Amino acid sequence: MIETDVAILGGMAGISAGISCRRHYPDKKVTLIRKEGTVLIPCGIPYIYGTVGNPENNVIPDGLLESSGLDLIKGEAVDVNRESKIVTLADGETIRYEKLVFATGSGPMIPPIPGVDKKNVFPVRKEFDYLGILLEKVNEARDIVIIGGGFIGMEFADECKKGRDANITIVEMLPHCLQMAMDDEYCDEAQARLQETGVNIMVNERVEALLGDETVTGVKLASGKELKADLVILGIGAVPHTDLAKKTGLELGFRNMIKVDRHMRTLSDPDIFACGDCAEKVSFFDGRPVGVMLASIATAEARIAGANLYSPTHRTVGTISVFSTVINGRAFGVAGLTERIVKQTGMSVVVTTAEAPDTHPGGMPMSAKTKVKLIFAKDTGIILGGSISGGKSVGEMTNVLSACIMHNMTANDMVMFQMGTHPALTASPIMYPIVNAACKAVIPLRGMSNIV
Ligand SMILES: Cc1cc2nc3c(=O)[nH]c(=O)nc-3n(C[C@H](O)[C@H](O)[C@H](O)COP(=O)(O)OP(=O)(O)OC[C@H]3O[C@@H](n4cnc5c(N)ncnc54)[C@H](O)[C@@H]3O)c2cc1C
Structure with missing residues (x-):
């Protein structure tokens, strides 16, 4: 059994929580438990397919953990016993903690569209090897359809077009791409910039089915139109990774995010905190839960969680939702x-x-x-x-x-x-x-x- 003062389950927000904890409590042993072998810079993922060139150039180096005094265990936490304060990993290893932080993040939302499980259909996962395979597919593809015109879909389209003459189409069901984040005039400007690169944008179009036998060959739209596709990328939103939190008996709230107070402490256990995409957020403006998932919010929450582990000093004011992107x-x-x-x-x-x-x-x-x-x-x-x-x-x-x-x-x-x-x-x-x-x-x- 490994003994630690603070155990953190997670990646990017987990690192920030660990660094914050070590700053505030330098005598505490902090152990990051991470499923992924390598942590990607999540916001840099679209740039793997153009500007940055490969997943290797888009990672958070583990040296940062060492220089910040954090221990690292690579493995998936599959059980948390709150009575004995023990985390069990998939390989049977156990870790006893005093304080535990859930920073288990999120994964892509997979819509219940017929054919979504066909080969060459890629939800955007924050996984190193998987994104390397997607890079090979992008390089081979002739007809790429991106489902979802949010900032992930728009950035992917822009980057995939760089240096390639593949046909790229974004299918968005709302009247504008980026509509969930920006006002119409800015959406129009962003769409026009992307169209200048040769990317085709279809708005007010809902995907009804993905066509093909084993491998995707096309996309059928509710309007009756069909698009040729040898690669489909899904960028329609994210869902929190909170199955383990649920199994641990932590209360979940809005959209299955872990319920926390303004100190990022779970409502269910004073020794368990949560931050990042897996933690519930409230709006700065009216205190109501919001579904925004951003790296900047995740790390702000992580700094708060890390600082509050042994003494509640920091408090979140709620989520303002600050976001930026660049299109062509x-x-x-x-x-x-x-x-x-x-x-x-x-x-x-x-x-x-x-x-x-x-x-x-x-x-x-x-x-x-x-x-x-x-x-x-x-x-x-x-x-x-x-x-x-x-x-x-x-x-x-x-x-x-x-x-x-x-x-x-x-x-x-x-x-x-x-x-x-x-x-x-x-x-x-x-x-x-x-x-x-x-x-x-x-x-x-x-x-x-x-x-x-
Ligand atoms: C393509 C893309 C582009 C983005 N661009 C931006 C941007 O420009 N700006 C911005 O602010 N946000 C952006 N985001 C959102 C941002 O990526 C997320 O908000 C951020 O990753 C949240 O960080 P997190 O650490 O909470 O979760 P994640 O990054 O999801 O990390 C969670 C980690 O926990 C690990 N984990 C999960 N369960 C376990 C377990 N049981 N045991 C051990 N480890 C576990 C996972 O393997 C993962 O490493 C983007 C997201 C995507 C997908």
Whole structure:
């Protein structure tokens, strides 16, 4: 039997929880138990098929564990005895813990479509060898159909097209790709950018069946259309890995995620914590459960879980949902609520937009036009969300918006935002689009309570 103070079941969020625990409690022995031999950078998976080139170039090195003082055991946990505090692995090895963290993550959602189990149908699994096989299939394929136009499907299409002349089609059942994450105008822009690469996009189309005998040869749509396909990639969402948590007697909540409090402690056992895709999340805005699964949220939760294992010091404010992607060189980011979501909830809001080149002068090489949209609550003037498209700076500008949202900044606060600017690195201080969009909101918001 192996003895440890803290046992963590997981990969990426597991590493973050372990590092956080060692920072806060350097005398504790922390053991990461991991099913996968090699941990991939999950967000880098689409880039294996283009920019990065292979799974080997997209891994989190185990050296990070060593340098952070974490022990590693490779194996699948199949049982947890909460009375004796013992984890049993598939090979019979046992580990006794004081504190246990579930960071067992998620896997792809597999839709109940007839033919989904045929050869050459690939849900996107975060597994090293499996993704290597998928790379061989992508290299051989002539007709690739990607089911799902979310950011995974869009990024896969963009990357698979690089250096290949295969026919690539995305089938999306909603009116727009990326619709779950972005407003229509940004979805349109992203779709147009992807279509420029030669990727075919079919929206408002539902897949009815995958055709072929043993191996997939085509995709049948509910509209009656049929597409040729020698490879199908599924990117339609993720489901949490919580079978072991359920067997352990931990309470599951929204969409079968493990129920946790704001300290990331399970509601069922004070010595068991959960974080990442397997743990339930609540919205920053209304405290209701949300199904967002992102690496950035997973690691934030992991830092909280690791810090709280022996003394509850950190607390999550809830999930803001900050996300960015890049399609054919154009970046898109959203922090907080979109206009679509606020309209659905009936909230009264002020929406403003601003545009500016991300260098000054705008004629600098590699300059890109940045488009910002901000949404403020009409009664308080507090920012609820922001969307941006543009060049590389979109990634960090979206993160700036997240900080504004997290700290309940008003349009007035944002007008006074002191940004650093540089001709080659940012928009001009006169045109800085986040500030200019905030400035445009001040007059419509004036006269509301709390707003002067
Ligand atoms: C293609 C793709 C692209 C993505 N891009 C982005 C992006 O750009 N930005 C972003 O924020 N998010 C992105 N995500 C989402 C992100 O990958 C997840 O939110 C993140 O992986 C969650 O991390 P996690 O550690 O909670 O879970 P996982 O990454 O799922 O890790 C869980 C680990 O636990 C292990 N495990 C499970 N059960 C056991 C067990 N019983 N015993 C031992 N080990 C076990 C698994 O083998 C795995 O290694 C993307 C996801 C995909 C699939």
